[in-house]
Amino acid sequence: MGPSGSGKSTLLNTLACRLDVNTKVTGEMRLNGTPYDNAELKRIAGYVMQDDMLNGQLTVEETLHYTAELRLPRAFNAKQRNERVNDVMKDMGLTHVKGVIVGTPLKKGISGGERKRLCVGMQLLSRPQLLFLDEPTSGLDSVTALDLLKTFHVLAHGKSQEKAVTIVCSIHQPQSKIFGLFDSLILLKNGNILYQGPRKQAMEVYKHAGYACPMYTNPADHLLDVVTPSKGGVSDELEYKEDSDLKIVQGQPPINIDLNLGVTKRLLQNKVAPGPSWPRQVGILLRRTFQEQYRKKKILLASLLQTVIMAVLVGTVFLQIGTGQKSIIRRQPVLFFCAVNQGIFGALTVINTFPVERALTLRERASGTYLASAYFVSKIIVETLVQLPVPILFSISVYFLIGLQPLPGNFFLFLLFMVLCSMAATSLALMISALCKTTDLSVAVLPMALEVSRLFGGFFLSPANSPKYFSWLDALSYVKYTYIGISLNELTGLQLSCDNVTNCETDGQAFIKPYGFDYIPIGGCVGALLAYIIVCRIIAFLGVRFLKH
Numbered sequence: 001m002g003p004s005g006s007g008k009s010t011l012l013n014t015l016a017c018r019l020d021v022n023t024k025v026t027g028e029m030r031l032n033g034t035p036y037d038n039a040e041l042k043r044i045a046g047y048v049m050q051d052d053m054l055n056g057q058l059t060v061e062e063t064l065h066y067t068a069e070l071r072l073p074r075a076f077n078a079k080q081r082n083e084r085v086n087d088v089m090k091d092m093g094l095t096h097v098k099g100v101i102v103g104t105p106l107k108k109g110i111s112g113g114e115r116k117r118l119c120v121g122m123q124l125l126s127r128p129q130l131l132f133l134d135e136p137t138s139g140l141d142s143v144t145a146l147d148l149l150k151t152f153h154v155l156a157h158g159k160s161q162e163k164a165v166t167i168v169c170s171i172h173q174p175q176s177k178i179f180g181l182f183d184s185l186i187l188l189k190n191g192n193i194l195y196q197g198p199r200k201q202a203m204e205v206y207k208h209a210g211y212a213c214p215m216y217t218n219p220a221d222h223l224l225d226v227v228t229p230s231k232g233g234v235s236d237e238l239e240y241k242e243d244s245d246l247k248i249v250q251g252q253p254p255i256n257i258d259l260n261l262g263v264t265k266r267l268l269q270n271k272v273a274p275g276p277s278w279p280r281q282v283g284i285l286l287r288r289t290f291q292e293q294y295r296k297k298k299i300l301l302a303s304l305l306q307t308v309i310m311a312v313l314v315g316t317v318f319l320q321i322g323t324g325q326k327s328i329i330r331r332q333p334v335l336f337f338c339a340v341n342q343g344i345f346g347a348l349t350v351i352n353t354f355p356v357e358r359a360l361t362l363r364e365r366a367s368g369t370y371l372a373s374a375y376f377v378s379k380i381i382v383e384t385l386v387q388l389p390v391p392i393l394f395s396i397s398v399y400f401l402i403g404l405q406p407l408p409g410n411f412f413l414f415l416l417f418m419v420l421c422s423m424a425a426t427s428l429a430l431m432i433s434a435l436c437k438t439t440d441l442s443v444a445v446l447p448m449a450l451e452v453s454r455l456f457g458g459f460f461l462s463p464a465n466s467p468k469y470f471s472w473l474d475a476l477s478y479v480k481y482t483y484i485g486i487s488l489n490e491l492t493g494l495q496l497s498c499d500n501v502t503n504c505e506t507d508g509q510a511f512i513k514p515y516g517f518d519y520i521p522i523g524g525c526v527g528a529l530l531a532y533i534i535v536c537r538i539i540a541f542l543g544v545r546f547l548k549h
């Protein structure tokens, strides 16, 4: 306990091995008399952070089920997992809301207290021996806060020895009933310990130091008031004295911590049963991500509707361009538009959702729930499958409305390019959001990357004419490979009619060289797009794997 900024979260994070790498920690950390590290702690401890980050689309029961599948040893069968989930819901008082969606700021779900209970419940699934809670009552009303702390008290003192959990909890300024539930207290100020020992003894120490708790005063308030100078320089009832800290530190009995507590208490488990294998993790995450996407089906439907509207618009504006001489000047703009339009919706969806999801994933990974690679592979599979209908629907609608070459081979190649183009745009967005980390920065960078891809897309400037010093930007444009690919596909074998024009061109292929499309074949375009997708996704994975803060 301590005033704001006294170092509560820092101490808790230090003990839980969750500090960022830049923070220097000195001293020794032991658990039941034994030095420990992060890997060991992960196996026996749970950590609930101050701000609860949860998957808003899943229900309480689903959230616990997926966590149980990912965290519990692989030897557990479905029945045992169900029992554990039901047990935790009962312990945390969540049974009545098990079918309710967790919710997001825009979609009402469970209450704040229930969210906190769910976060703790997720940690309890693996029956930890130690639980770190960072300010669990923040943002809760007094009744909910007391209710929550009473539940923790039951957990700590356990209905059975097997279930008892040691709870280390940081708290800002608890009401007296909550304060009365704690067994031991560490009072912090400016990163230093002012008092450490049994909670009840703290009042005695204060009394001996000359700061007896007045009648009808919340002891927690009193403990903090004595050591916290009021901002205006005057405290209501109590004058803050500079030497109060010293008196309190000197007044307490020497701290007698038995580092060999392990003799009487349970020791660290050395062997922990392994969790699910990598393919199983991918399978579980796939199901979870599909379920989330299903709940967000309105977004998918909106993207399909937008695709149809766009396709009908383009198709009507360029309706049946035909094979006459006039079609020559209409064909290239519409092909370029098709390439530009693909993937924008997918890219925007990714850029808005990925950074938020990333923060949640970092936490889940920090608690050892799954591997970054398992998350990434499942994410990519779902993202690709969910997006696939968009370019397919677009191609089917647009191709025949415009009246491009009516041959199955040409149509399917056009379709393939639309799918690859859409995937390339999403991969670019995925890479940007993995590297930029925040939505704000990603949203600022993505439009520029898309614009550059369009500018060097081969339409405004023929690839043969683009300046040498921009050749690298030119090579990075996925729009260019799509545009050249669909142009080669359309122009090769295209027979044009003369419409009474003299000196007319009857072979579409004759335009390939003047437009500068002759330097890369169709296979090269497909290969370049595949390479683009793979490289962007590898970079995105490295960003997710290694950029942790």
Ligand SMILES: Nc1ncnc2c1ncn2[C@@H]1O[C@H](COP(=O)(O)OP(=O)(O)OP(=O)(O)O)[C@@H](O)[C@H]1O
Binding pocket: 002, 003, 004, 005, 006, 007, 008, 009, 010, 011, 172, 190, 191, 192
């Ligand atoms: N022992 C310490 N040594 C040096 N700096 C510290 C120490 N403890 C905390 N700090 C620094 O003090 C600042 C406040 O710490 P922290 O956020 O942990 O406080 P807090 O009590 O959790 O605050 P709040 O209640 O507002 O969340 C941080 O910048 C942290 O790095």
